[in-house]
Amino acid sequence: MSPDPTKKITAPANLSRTAVLLALLVAAVAVVVPALDRSRTDGPNPGPAPTDGPAAGLERRLSTYASEVVADSRFSPPDRAEREALAEGVALYVDGEREKAASRLADVDFGVRVVRDGPGRRYAEIADRGDETRRGWGRVYIDLDTTPRYSVQVxxxxxxxxxxxxxxxxxxxxxxGILIVAGAHRRAGEGDAADVAHRRDTVFHAITVELVARRIPSIQVHGFADSSVPGRDVVVSTGAGTVARPQGRTMADALEDDGFRVCRAWVDKCPLEGRNNKQGRLAAAEDVPFLHVEVSRAVRGDASRTARAVAAMAKAVREWDVRG
Structure with missing residues (x-):
């Protein structure tokens, strides 16, 4: 029996159509992935977090959280009741009301565990008790050995x-310190819903509202592509306010003394000053100190330079008294 001529024509046509669709899919993935996470591949990688030694515990934990949870997380916008429950739970923990805090956090399926970072260093980790990639609301770490006196925001x-x-x-x-870390990529939500630095309807912002109410100063850290601010390593700003200017000067001086090229937003016209940052505007409205720090990709991509930049930031932060 002769082969069906229709099949001879149809099969290659179907294969060709499938090949075209697969090629388009591969091309789409190649475009979308770098767009979502370009900064992970646009420069040197500082390498994995330490696996032993004094820096291993907390740094490794947060590095793993960023790369394995935040990078893959969806974002489900919290409603007002959820935001308030989580923020109140964190505030109660900061105030020392730990049992009440645990109960309030449980209302939104968040829990508290104690994590260690080297000998004698303990932090409370407040995190989603379920799959953290489901909602993308982030984590909070609270120093258990010293009275809370500042927050650092990522x-x-x-x-x-x-x-x-x-x-x-x-x-x-x-x-x-109190460390607040966002739980999803800034583009994970619809529109800018997950861009917590520019929204007031997020868990991240709700927590900062509670801390500002307690007059706890904050430093918020960001990163920029080297081409965004040519010739500079760090941009130091006090955002929309001015009350943190003494600490801004301390940080900028320490950075420059260590060889970093710094743009001081209160002296020069700097890109990325963070004047519209929602947490910064909140702090400015209440005269609570706020520092907005942008660090170049070249610095963030070098472990040694990162450590030196952190030392300058910590020097400034240590000037803040307990609760202002």
Missing amino acids: PHPVADAYSDRLGTGVLRAAPG
Whole structure:
């Protein structure tokens, strides 16, 4: 029996159509992945977090969280009741009301565990008790050995590659810290819903509202592509306010003394000054100190330079008295 001529024509046509669709899919993935996480591949990689030694515990934990949870997380916008429950739970923990805090946090399926970072260093980790990639609301770490006196905020731990290491470094270097880390890529939600530095309807912002109410100063760390601010390593700003200017000067001086090229937003016209940052505007409205720090990709991509930048930030943060 002769082969069916229709089949001879149809099969190659179907294969050709499938090949075209597969090629388009591969091309789409190639475009979308770098767009979502370009800063992870646009420069040198500082390497994995330490696996032993004094820096291993917290830094490794946060580095793994950024790369394995935040990078893959979806973002489900919290409603007002959820935001308030989580923020109140964190505030109660900061106030020393730990049993009440645990109960309030449980209302939104968050829990508390104690994590260690080297001999004698303990932090409370407040995190989602379920799959953290489901909602992308983030984590909070609270120093258990010193009265809380400042917060360090990491709003873009993946989009600003390795900024989680800046935040962790400050927390470890300056006692009395509260570390707030966003739980999803800034583009994970619909529109800018997950861009916590520019939204007031997020868990991240709700927590900062409670801390500002307690007059706790804050430093917020970001990263920029080297081409965004040519000739500069760090941009130091006090955002929309001015009350943190003494600490801004301390930080800028320390950075420059160590060879960093710094743009001081209160002296020069700097890109990325963070004047529209929602947490900064909140702090400015209440005269609570706020520092907005942008660090170049070249610095964030070098472990030694990152450590030196963190030392300058910690020097400034240590000037803040307990609760202002």
